[in-house]
Amino acid sequence: MSKYKFVPYSIPEKSADEMVKDSKEFYQWIDGRRSVRDFSDKPVPKEVLENIVMAASTAPSGAHKQPWTFCLVSSSEIKTKIRAAAEKEEKENYDGRMSDRWLKELAPLGTNDVKEFLETAPWLIVVFKRAYEIEDGEKRNNYYVNESVGIACGFLITAIYNAGLVTLTHTPSPMNFLAKVLNRPENERAFLLLPVGYPEKGATVPDLDRKSLKKVAEYYT
Ligand code: IYR
Numbered sequence: 001m002s003k004y005k006f007v008p009y010s011i012p013e014k015s016a017d018e019m020v021k022d023s024k025e026f027y028q029w030i031d032g033r034r035s036v037r038d039f040s041d042k043p044v045p046k047e048v049l050e051n052i053v054m055a056a057s058t059a060p061s062g063a064h065k066q067p068w069t070f071c072l073v074s075s076s077e078i079k080t081k082i083r084a085a086a087e088k089e090e091k092e093n094y095d096g097r098m099s100d101r102w103l104k105e106l107a108p109l110g111t112n113d114v115k116e117f118l119e120t121a122p123w124l125i126v127v128f129k130r131a132y133e134i135e136d137g138e139k140r141n142n143y144y145v146n147e148s149v150g151i152a153c154g155f156l157i158t159a160i161y162n163a164g165l166v167t168l169t170h171t172p173s174p175m176n177f178l179a180k181v182l183n184r185p186e187n188e189r190a191f192l193l194l195p196v197g198y199p200e201k202g203a204t205v206p207d208l209d210r211k212s213l214k215k216v217a218e219y220y221t
Helices: 016-030 046-056 076-097 100-109 145-162 176-181
Strands: 068-073 123-130 132-135 138-141 188-197
Touching: 046 068, 046 123, 046 145, 068 076, 068 145, 076 123, 076 176, 123 145, 123 176, 145 188, 176 188
Parallel strands: none
Antiparallel strands: 068 123, 123 188, 132 138
């Protein structure tokens, strides 16, 4: 494979004061992001979703393979199929597949097997990881696929919030029904399902705290 041509790259340099200000503003802005389960059915233009996906697709990836596919679903028929299949799996999860301890830890969040948002939200983004590519009829594994797609999903969630929309990281488990419903090829595995839209009027979120800096950082200075 031929080498990339290397081109000059620089970013605008900021003073220490500017960095403190900008990093604090970004933190305060992103701290306002919440996972929302109450969606409005108000439509969102497809172009917004396309910009969000292109932002996610700028994420770093192993050997720059960009091992992801973002499926953009707005068809009511497909959303209904996804909801039915997800609720079937979730019912089994809540009725026995999840441990008592897990159920106890989820109880404060008030989640259950009813996933109305899968039909209400105007869009579902179903993220698939691409385990391998077929090149010249041969299977070529991608690298650090979970890390790469996880990072891309972080970018995706940030881009959704930046657009003025809300989402929820939904992981119906097992998720293999998504590849079937969306007719995905054999090299793709469902990774995450994100409903995207406006919050419903009167939407609520749990009044939770986030860990302090002291709890999440360790210093080696
Ligand atoms: N996937 C299930 C259960 C669930 C699990 C965790 I961990 C959560 O943070 C939230 C839900 C569901 O979507 O209901």
